[in-house]
Amino acid sequence: MKETAEAYLGRPVSKAVITVPAYFNDAQRQATKDAGRIAGLDVLRIINEPTAASLSYGMDRKEGLVAVFDLGGGTFDISILEISGGVFEVKATNGDTFLGGEDFDNALLQHLVDEFRKEQGIDLTKDRLALQRLREAAEKAKCELSSTSQTDINIPFITADATGAKHLSFTLTRSKFETLVNPLVERTRQPCKDCLRDAGISAKDITEVILVGGMSRMPKVQEVVQEIFGRQPSKNVNPDECVAMGAAIQGGVLRGDVKDILLLDVTPLSLGIETLGGVFTRLINRNTTIPTKKSQVFSTAADGQTQVGIKVLQGEREMAADNKLLGQFDLVGIPPAPRGMPQIEVTFDIDANGIVHVGAKDKATNKEQAITIQSSGGLSDSDIDRMVREAEQYAGKDKERKALIEARNDADTTMYSVERSLNEHKEKLPSDVVEAVQAAIADLKGSLEKDNLEEIREKISAASRHHSRLARPCLGKRAAAARLLLGGRPEEPRKRSMRRRSRGTYAESNSQVVVRVRCIKLFGPWEGQDHEIGVRHSCCLIAVTGIQSCTAVSIWAGVLH
Structure with a gap:
């Protein structure tokens, strides 16, 4: 991404604002920031994608309560913001970091694999090249069904067995696709309801619903969004570009180029520590505006205890073991005293990037210990610096x-x-x-x-x-049949050069002519589709776009006329 930006701008890029899914936890945010540093970028700010989208939407001073429904390639987020007087305040956020467009692709892919197995008795999951071609076709079909009621999925020569080559031809309707992915679409309802509840509002209070992410173009998704919020989603922002535009606006704010905009984001999950009995004690509740700082005093659980272990957790469950452990450290040197007497102050500090810093201090001795939460197996500053140097060196x-x-x-x-x-x-x-x-x-x-x-x-x-x-010798035996199909005599020689046809174009390369034609005489899955065909003398080499191998099929000669 750094190289792409530099190529577009024509100058070096050293600073960046990076967007992440709103429901990213601390470990994922820290890993994102570390990745930016390794790439040679000074990450000025990490902001949530729905928040960035709202910045893009609200630049023309629109005000009100806005719901940002973000269904992208790998994650789903829902955020509710209040825009007023240039202040963008996130009221609540929710989502699912394991729900996105890739899951829709996989659902369709599995359906196609099952149908092909029923029809041909062949399991395509054992052929990685065929599976990759099928995955690409599934993604293409998914996109097409956002604007058409049905689409054809045609993959010639997808595999072969003892009886010869096998082709996949399947007509998929929008209703069938919606049935396949309906469980995935339904998974977006509950996070939306939870987000409304956390924000303390009802759906009728929402003045605008913004759709973000490529999957939000799916009609079924838009239908569910309308059912949840009781209003038609806005089409005023580009789902694919608004997040990047919002990040650019935030970059302008940090540089001082954009005035009169204040962004108040929130932490998506509660933060706290483990206390006696394995209980999760919250210090910062979810949807708290960041940056924020919170302190609370704890004490020892046993007589004469000289050190305490601080386990930092993130999540919404009541028991510590059910939440995500972000990190842990020990505060040592506590003077021996009866349990409950020492005063241990634990402080949580979340910066504007959503990254957590935790400290513990014994009030009697002023001894303290602090930790900056890193991702599991996270990188220290020295590790990051070393990796940056190595990246430049090698x-x-x-x-x-x-x-x-x-x-x-x-x-x-x-x-x-x-x-x-x-x-x-x-x-x-x-x-x-x-x-x-x-x-x-x-x-x-x-x-x-x-x-x-x-x-x-x-x-x-x-x-x-x-x-x-491989194709040439096989075609020699079929040339006569091919010429008959074209209306010629079996022994009639064919000229090597070809004139431009009204239904196709060609470009000559060495001794082979490559022709792009539209199939007008063939029945089956290839009718009406553009294909490239290589013609060498009287033989036809079939090289359909997207196919690795060339296969000889005499009937294809009929395409040329």
């Missing part, structure tokens, strides 16, 4: 290593595709072609044992060239 080597890993991944994908095509057509291929392809695969496997990037790339190219040879 930037060149890291890029080389990344390129090598990407090349290895490409090699693995290429070998998988070539071997699958070879197994599918092996019996129809001349022995010299089979041996050449097998040798290319062996060379590629051998190159992976070394760390030579150029050699791996060279072997990938060689294997890809041999891959294209």
